[in-house]
Amino acid sequence: NSALTSIKLVLLGEAAVGKSSIVLRFVSNDFAENKEPTIGAAFLTQRVNMGDHTIKFEIWDTAGQERFASLAPMYYRNAQAALVVYDVTKPQSFIKARHWVKELREQASKDIIIALVGNKLDMVETGAERKVALEEAENLASQEGLLFFETSAKTGSNVNEVFLAIGQKIPLK
Numbered sequence: 001n002s003a004l005t006s007i008k009l010v011l012l013g014e015a016a017v018g019k020s021s022i023v024l025r026f027v028s029n030d031f032a033e034n035k036e037p038t039i040g041a042a043f044l045t046q047r048v049n050m051g052d053h054t055i056k057f058e059i060w061d062t063a064g065q066e067r068f069a070s071l072a073p074m075y076y077r078n079a080q081a082a083l084v085v086y087d088v089t090k091p092q093s094f095i096k097a098r099h100w101v102k103e104l105r106e107q108a109s110k111d112i113i114i115a116l117v118g119n120k121l122d123m124v125e126t127g128a129e130r131k132v133a134l135e136e137a138e139n140l141a142s143q144e145g146l147l148f149f150e151t152s153a154k155t156g157s158n159v160n161e162v163f164l165a166i167g168q169k170i171p172l173k
């Protein structure tokens, strides 16, 4: 059978952590070294087959630049799932991620599924210094009941897994 479930999903996180790159990897299995900052937000969709079920992700990729901050509630307000993204080499981006989790818990739908995503793991694997400890992120995830992954949009590592894990937590119609 071909039952179809749609999931409204939003990506939040500081500018340049790789939100659009994660979406580009998931939707087109592609990567761009010099991706331009998102203006406002971008909308993309991707279908994934899970057993006899198809999930259609309806993805709002928001802009991280501060001047667009006031738009975010419009995109997370009726989202069923959120990716809160930080850069494992940028401690400030993890502080921002904590703020996003708090804001979602206070303002978004009560049953929203949140995945905390530490991106740019490839940089650590090729010699850059890790600035956000795995344990620190795992602690936040367990305290707040978040899914948690470290990813690389550049290599594709763990990107599909984030979306599949969300798909598995959504009640199917």
Ligand code: GTP
Pocket (backbone or CB within 6 Å): 013, 014, 015, 016, 017, 018, 019, 020, 021, 022, 032, 033, 034, 035, 036, 037, 038, 039, 062, 063, 064, 065, 119, 120, 121, 122, 123, 151, 152, 153, 154, 155
């Ligand atoms: P805003 O739209 O401004 O909020 O930024 P964003 O979070 O969408 O970041 P974007 O995807 O545009 O990526 C910013 C820069 O980081 C680009 O130059 C990407 O090529 C690079 N980048 C994104 N993901 C990765 C990754 O996993 N590894 C590495 N090495 N670079 C990455």
Ligand code: MG
Pocket (backbone or CB within 6 Å): 019, 020, 021, 036, 037, 038, 061, 062, 063, 064
């Ligand atoms: Mg972007």
